[in-house]
Amino acid sequence: MCYAGVTRARPARAAGGRGGVALQDLDLVCGRLHDAGLRLTGPRRRLVAVFAGLGHWCTPAELYAAARAAGVPAGRATVYRLLEVLVEQGLCRVFAQRDRSVRYVFCGPGHHHHMICEDCGRVTEIAECAVEPPPAGFAVREHAVDFFGQCDRCQAAKT
Numbered sequence: 001m002c003y004a005g006v007t008r009a010r011p012a013r014a015a016g017g018r019g020g021v022a023l024q025d026l027d028l029v030c031g032r033l034h035d036a037g038l039r040l041t042g043p044r045r046r047l048v049a050v051f052a053g054l055g056h057w058c059t060p061a062e063l064y065a066a067a068r069a070a071g072v073p074a075g076r077a078t079v080y081r082l083l084e085v086l087v088e089q090g091l092c093r094v095f096a097q098r099d100r101s102v103r104y105v106f107c108g109p110g111h112h113h114h115m116i117c118e119d120c121g122r123v124t125e126i127a128e129c130a131v132e133p134p135p136a137g138f139a140v141r142e143h144a145v146d147f148f149g150q151c152d153r154c155q156a157a158k159t
């Protein structure tokens with residue numbers, strides 16, 4: 001029951017494909033955090049739900065603000081610690097920005113790629129993997145492919 005309080009979190013953006021994460025995925029994520037030794041207090045669980053439901057990338061400060069807006073009493077230290085453990089567990093991707101800020105994307109379990117809108121920050125997961133394996137002789141452990149650009153909504157807003 002890691003998604004306790006999820007109803008008070010900002011709901012995942014409805015339009016434009018999947019935003020947010022299925023509840024069973026959230027359970028899985030919380031299980032992994034628990035196994036990693038993170039004590040999952042109520043606020044922490046709700047913070048995971050807020051992050052997972054965000055549907056766009058965020059700085060730690062933005063996640064903190066989103067948590068506050070959702071009524072989750074999580075301090076800045078809790079936000080940083082959670083992001084740290086999520087990254088360690090491969091449940092969060094980190095993108096360094098040219099302005100030296102760092103943006104985080106919640107990453108549910110299961111292989112997928114991302115489309116990230118650089119205008120509004122919306123993140124859409126792509127479940128289908130069409131990546132060709134490299135030439136023989138290289139033992140691949142993993143690959144990551146992310147597309148950066150402008151989402152359909154931002155394109156429509158500009159025309």
Ligand SMILES: [Zn+2]
Pocket residue numbers: 093105106107108112113114125
């Ligand atoms: Zn992801």
Ligand SMILES: [Zn+2]
Pocket residue numbers: 117118119120121122150151152153154155
């Ligand atoms: Zn956009």
Ligand SMILES: [Zn+2]
Pocket residue numbers: 111112113128129130131143145
């Ligand atoms: Zn792939």
